[in-house]
């Protein structure tokens with residue numbers, strides 16, 4: 001820490017830029033010409049949404065004017081994390097702006113296929129830490145269960161792109177494919193927390209999901225379940241009363257939802273989150289720091305404030321993992337630290353997520369943030385607060 005006192009002169013307030021805030025989404029609903037005549041009952045049917053996903057250049061070019069970079073990306077992505085965009089999500093894309101955060105997260109670009117030397121297929125070494133099929137066991141008391149390899153929409157920054165996509169499933173019996181994982185959890189009494197992720201577990205039919213939840217719930221030492229999902233953001237129609245009634249039976253279930261930009265928080269998304277919250281499911285968010293999408297402090301602050309309003313507690317913000325083909329999304333670590341610096345103390349503590357780097361090679365989530373301890377000696381800590389003012393704490 002060079003000269004901590006000078007921090008006081010630094011601007012720590014987030015400047016409100018001259019760019020006006022976009023109007024509250026009033027375009028949740030069928031704003032695009034090709035969707036104008038869709039029956040609202042169809043639009044609200046999550047199976048309809050999945051069946052009508054945009055997976056080709058031809059379909060997408062009916063909605064937006066594609067840039068050459070996007071055309072190249074869509075062609076190259078065929079067969080490897082191919083593009084798939086729900087009509088709901090497509091409806092939020094700005095047709096005139098290639099930098100639209102909704103568009104950048106879902107439309108492949110050529111840059112995805114230039115691989116940086118340090119990028120890896122499996123940056124968090126999950127495959128190495130897998131003691132049974134579909135299971136990752138890294139921490140002493142909790143496991144990650146990969147319930148499916150599919151999602152409603154494929155994020156271009158996906159960290160599990162080695163597994164995830166629209167390929168055919170391996171030939172596994174859906175009723176028994178998790179048997180080895182379940183047996184492993186049963187045999188390890190230290191496991192008290194099972195995180196179900198994927199892919200997106202909410203892409204499963206209610207019956208398949210319930211079958212899995214039931215098997216895990218039957219293990220007496222498992223204290224609680226978590227679901228990691230992006231479906232309330234990419235396909236909110238999936239959150240039906242039938243689903244929430246089913247989930248209630250397996251309480252306590254916590255849910256981590258992947259949110260990256262304030263534009264994702266539409267009225268439709270809010271009503272899906274309301275249904276989940278009202279079913280007694282505590283909601284948290286996970287965000288990935290993405291260059292040009294959410295790396296400006298004022299954008300991220302808007303996101304966390306909007307999340308609190310829909311009862312979602314910001315949980316993690318991840319440094320974008322060094323997974324193959326994501327260099328164009330990666331920011332310096334200092335960008336993330338600066339975002340936390342500009343939140344902590346300046347706004348509600350509930351709005352501040354933990355910034356983490358998932359240690360490449362399997363280190364797990366390592367918290368990173370501004371340094372508030374300036375020096376430490378026997379019985380004495382010299383600290384600074386969010387304004388850069390210095391305080392001494394005597395032990």
Ligand SMILES: *Cc1c(COP(=O)(O)O)cnc(C)c1O
Nearest residue numbers: 136137138139142143144195365
């Ligand atoms: C993220 C993760 C977890 C859960 O970590 P928490 O910090 O408890 O949210 C568990 N297992 C693996 C392999 C993970 O990557």
